[in-house]
Amino acid sequence: MDRQMNMWDVYEYMKQMYLRSGHIPDTQSLQSEFQDMEQPEIVDGVIHFHKIIRGCP
Structure with missing residues (x-):
């Protein structure tokens, strides 16, 4: 059974x-990776x- 991504x-x-790369994925790559979301x-x-990498609660 496939689960829905979130x-x-x-x-x-x-x-x-x-x-892996030290770079944050850009909007275009996220939209490409998560097309159905x-x-x-x-x-x-x-x-x-962003909250986690900046240390915000």
């Missing part, structure tokens, strides 16, 4: 890309990622 998938993708869900994942 903001944590975006967060994890961004984290892995950042750890709703835009607000992608945005939520991006927000959580």
